[in-house]
Amino acid sequence: MPFAPIAPIRSIADIRRLEETPLAEAVTVRSTYEIFAESARAFEDKIALTFLRTGDPHDAPIRWSYCRLFEDITRTANLLHALGVGPGDAVAALLPGCLEYHLVLWGGEAAGIVQPLNPLLSLDKLTELLRAADAKILIAYGAEEDAGYWSKAMALRDAVNGLKVLRVAPHDEAVPPHHGGDGDFQALLEGQPADRLVSGRQIAPDDIAAYFHTGGTTGAPKLAMHSHANQVFTAWASVQLMGLTPQDVSINGYPLFHVAGVLPGALTALSAGVETIIPTTALFRSQQVRANYWRLVEKYRSTSLSAVPTVLAALANVPVGDADIASIRYCRTGAAILPPELAERFETLYGLHVHEALGMTEMAGISSIRPPGVHAPAGCVGFPIPYARTRIVALDADGGPSDRDLSPGRHGMILFKAPNVFPGFLDPEATKKAFTADGWLATGDVGWMDDEGRLNLTGRSKDLIIRSGHNIDPKVIEDALGSHPAVQLCAAVGAPDAYAGELPVAFAVLMPGVEVTQEELLDWTSTRVDEPPARPKSVSIIPTMPMTNVGKIFKPELRRMAVENIVRDMLAEAGVKGAAVEVILSANGKLSAAVALPAGVNAEMKDAVAARLEPLPVPVDIAQQA
Known part of the structure; x- marks a missing residue:
């Protein structure tokens, strides 16, 4: 049977009750197919996928039923088998958001091993990834759009020996x-059987x-392997914690x-x-989609x-107007820590509490989820998934995991063992x-x-x-920056940003007696x-x-300097001159800033500065200065 939530999850005790059933009995599905x-x-004729041609709510979508989807997944697997693809x-x-992506993903897994590629990567990086996987087939979008899909596909066909492009x-x-x-992918599907895997x-x-x-x-390409069991378990566990049912509707952007x-999405x-x-x-990169999201x-x-x-x-800047959004029962985020002010803004504007989740590629996309109804401060990513074992350990001198476990409330590196922990990288x-000596997945995340x-x-x-x-x-x-002949020493850090979480910035020390502008260095680095x-x-x-005392670059101080630069730039944009700015780096690594405005700044300008800096x-x- 399809996956269904057994009971609402509201506490760790609910997770433990799920675990009373042996895993082999709880999850019996063997593959994504x-x-x-x-x-x-x-579900037969129930709608599985709805594709929006545009972001205009009045436009008619394209819809596929669950039966249509499965039949075309089967056809895709059979086409790939006919082209020589084995397990x-x-x-x-190399595709944008489209219906056919789901055929390639799941039909690819039924025939062999699917390799989704980020179309924004350079040709050299894409070539390296295809060669590392020894890919036989590339299925690519036949238009350019914003990523140059088809041009890249043709260049990759020339660069990778034996690669066929559909x-x-x-x-x-x-x-x-x-x-x-x-x-032509769609045309080639038409002659394939839809009722069985021809390969057997x-x-x-x-x-x-x-x-x-x-x-x-x-960085250098690392290809993480997922087994069918990894992915199946992620789907099952996510259904349990999110409480999904056939009555739900999800916009997957x-x-x-x-x-x-x-x-955890599709x-x-x-x-x-x-x-x-x-x-x-x-x-969600579509401006029209964002502008019309509530409609x-x-x-x-x-839901x-x-x-x-x-x-x-971005959605927090889109007025709801008279749109009825009462159908939303669950708001969730992940991939980056949620800024507290954004969580508060969402709740104030829309009455939606934002729930966070932790996921990583090495755990097939999900490690912990804050379920519906479980409210907590920003930064709380909820309960570790069922059947997972979690440890918080002290960091060693190099910032890696030690073997010393920490009690609740103490901060350390998060380690996992779980049914969806990946078998490893190709390398x-x-x-x-990726693993400790005793087999725990070292996430690189610090938490408690x-x-x-x-x-x-x-x-x-x-320092990611x-x-x-x-x-x-x-x-x-x-x-890239260090390759410039004028640069003696350099480092890059994340500068805090209200909406991106962090933005990359760099610092450089020049060779003695050499002159170069910051703009030249930025252009040099960006092109590389x-x-x-x-x-x-x-x-x-x-x-x-x-x-540091041992001769390492002290990046916390660079982050402090980056914040100072940001605050000064924002004051300049607001038209404020002569303000005193002090950014303090505390002993525990926290940053805070103090701004003393010139005595002549009036209350209205002070409020404008506060509004600009608040996010x-x-x-x-x-x-204000005396």
């Missing part, structure tokens, strides 16, 4: 152009289902190359009979709102670094358990910059960083680099 087979049998072969996807026609295409690929494959739970690239996508959109919903709405090919909620009676904090911040050396058994996040143990859920390796920026989100917003030239995720005290 079996999930879709069960959903088709149970150990990779099928890559073209997915846009939904509004009238006449297919001569495209130079190896076939019996998919085992331990079979590898997918390769997701991780490591921030800005997460990109489907990202684990959040694929597993697979979870489709395993429980939920109608999933795809808000145009651009998803779309009203039209489709969406949940799930988005990264930056999208929530064995990367796998070794409260007295109610809920997990709370405080940050990262390393987290921008809107994108993990950015500062070394990528540092390598592949992924746009990782390109620094600024490069500051400083006389000396702050160091910063750093407390700012504003006073």
Whole structure:
């Protein structure tokens, strides 16, 4: 049967009651393909996927039933089998938000191993990923849109020996152009059987289902392997904690190359009979979708709102007007820590309490969830999923996990063992670094358990910059900036941002006697960083680099300097001159700022400055000079 919530989850005791049933009895599904087979049998003509052609609520959507979806997943698996794809072969996807993405994902897993690709990566990075996976087939979107899908696909076909490229026609295409690929995906599906897997494959739970690239996508490619059992368990556990039923409707605006959109988003919903709405090919990047979001909620009676904090911040600027959004029963976010002021704003504006979740690629997308009805401060990511074992351990001298467990309330690195912990990366050396010596997954997240058994996040143990859920390796920026002949020493950190969480900024010490402008360094660096989100917003030239006693760059001081720069820039934008700014770095690493405005600043200007600085995720005290 499809997955269904056994009982509402409101406490850790409810989780423990679920665990009283042995895992083998609780989750009997063996593969993602079996999930879709069960959903088709149970829900038949019920709508599974609704694709919005535009963000206009008045436009007619394209809708697929659960039966149609399963039949076309089967056809896709059979097409790939006919093209020589076996259980150990990779099928890559370079697609925007579209109905066909679901055929490639789940049909790819039924035939072989699916490899979703981030279309914003450079050609060199995409080539490296395809070669690492030894991909046989690339299924790509047959239009350019904002990511140059088809141009990249053709370049990849030339760069990767033996790669075949199938073209997915846009939904509004009238006449297919001569495209130079190896076939038209939709046309090739038409002749394939829809009632069985021609291969006769019996998919085992331990079979590898997918390769997701991780490591921030800005560092060296690391391909994380997911088994079918990993992904099936994520869907089951997410249904339990989120309480999903066939009466639910979800707008899934997460990109489907990202684990959040694929597993706790799409697979979870489709395993429980939920109608999933795809808000145009651009998803939440569509300005029209964001502008009409509350109208779309009203039209489709969406019961949940799930988005990264930056999208929530954008939606917080969209008036509800007279739209009826009472259908929303659950608002959830993840991928980055939720700024408290954004959580408060959402509750004030819309009466929606934002629930947080923790997920990572190495745990097939989900580690803990704050269920509906469980209200907590921002930073609380809820209960660890059922059958998971969780430890909070002290950090060692290098910022890694020690073997010393910490009691509730104390902050340390979060470790997991769970049914959805991945088997590892394709690179064995990367796998070794992901686990402790005794087999616990080292998340790199720092957090603590409260007295109610809920997990709370405080940050990262390393220096990753987290921008809107994108993990950015500062070394990528540092390598690019450090390659400039005028740079002697440099470092990159995350500067606090009201809506992105963090933005990358860099600092540089120049070679003696050399002159170069900050603008030249910024341009140099930006052209050498592949992924746009990782390109620094600024490069500051400083006389000396702050160091620790053992000669390491002291990045907390750079973050303090970054906050000072931000506050000064915001004051300048507000037209305030002569203000005194002091940013303080406390012993526990917390930052706070104090601004003393000139005596001549009137009350109206002071209020305007306060309003401008208030969204910063750093407390700012504003006073006036005597």
